[in-house]
Amino acid sequence: MATPGFLEDYAKDYAAQAKGAYSVPIDTSQFTGRQFVAGEDPLQTQAINLATSGVGAYKPFLADAKAFQADAATTIGGLGALTGPQAYQPFMSPYQQQVIDTTLAEFDRSRIGDRQSIQDAAVGTGNFGGGREGAMLGEYDARTLADRSALQAQMLQSGFQNAQQAAANAFTQGGQLAAAQSGLGAAQMGLSNFERAGLGADVGALGQLGSLRQGQAQSLLSADQQAAQTAAYEPYGRLSQYGSGLTGLSGGVTSQPYAQPTPVSPMSQAIGTALGVGGLYGKIFGFPGDSK
Numbered sequence: 001m002a003t004p005g006f007l008e009d010y011a012k013d014y015a016a017q018a019k020g021a022y023s024v025p026i027d028t029s030q031f032t033g034r035q036f037v038a039g040e041d042p043l044q045t046q047a048i049n050l051a052t053s054g055v056g057a058y059k060p061f062l063a064d065a066k067a068f069q070a071d072a073a074t075t076i077g078g079l080g081a082l083t084g085p086q087a088y089q090p091f092m093s094p095y096q097q098q099v100i101d102t103t104l105a106e107f108d109r110s111r112i113g114d115r116q117s118i119q120d121a122a123v124g125t126g127n128f129g130g131g132r133e134g135a136m137l138g139e140y141d142a143r144t145l146a147d148r149s150a151l152q153a154q155m156l157q158s159g160f161q162n163a164q165q166a167a168a169n170a171f172t173q174g175g176q177l178a179a180a181q182s183g184l185g186a187a188q189m190g191l192s193n194f195e196r197a198g199l200g201a202d203v204g205a206l207g208q209l210g211s212l213r214q215g216q217a218q219s220l221l222s223a224d225q226q227a228a229q230t231a232a233y234e235p236y237g238r239l240s241q242y243g244s245g246l247t248g249l250s251g252g253v254t255s256q257p258y259a260q261p262t263p264v265s266p267m268s269q270a271i272g273t274a275l276g277v278g279g280l281y282g283k284i285f286g287f288p289g290d291s292k
Helices: 007-022 042-054 059-082 096-125 131-249 266-285
Strands: none
Touching (some): 007 131, 042 131, 059 131
16 A cells, blocks of 8 residues: 655654654653652651660669569568567567566565564564564565566566567568568569550651651652653653554554563653654655565
8 A cells, every 4th residue: 555645754754853852862860769769757767766765764663673572572581580489589678687687676675674574563562583473474475475476477478478569560560561562563563564665655656657758758759750750751752642643644554662661651652653654664765675
């Protein structure tokens, strides 16, 4: 099929435009490079700084917790000495015997004075040295010696009971102290866990918000990159449309798109169309082996 003659000028014009277009390399720096990669968002930077500065912030609380737990264990260990039949001994007053001796000495002085009064009374009644005096003194001695022994036993018993009560009080107080120390340890452990959890939550929230903002910024940069790429290839797109129109008018000469890595490349269409117009040129100007 003969090619219409009026297409010759258009074919020459297209060829000239194609030659001019493909003789100048595309400036890919307009739509490539790090300028189209979103940088670190300030919230991400804040999250990183917070995580870095907060590393180990829980350790003082953990150390305090361990110290309180150790104190509680020591206190509990010491409670064993406050039980058993001999637990009262450390609480016996070191002055008890001195108090007993002083009290008994005073008792004895009073007893001697009373005996002297009995003897004086016997002298006054003419019974001195008699059986009546001896009976009165014997009765008095028996009674007062019994009182002396009772007084001594009472003081010993009182000291023993006071020591026992002191041991029991110490045991109770030690248990309360151990419970308080254990409670403080648990509280410090809770603060340690709270510190770690709070830090993690803050870092996570800042990081997530920063990632969202970075993603939005990246979307804008990607849109700018796509726009820049489209603008760079726009002349080739127009040239492709021009060539496609010519190939249609030439009577069915088809173009074969040129494959290249770029997903959507108007340049590949222009190259393919140029191949088609090459066939058109063959029809119009008669390449060797072709017949008009």
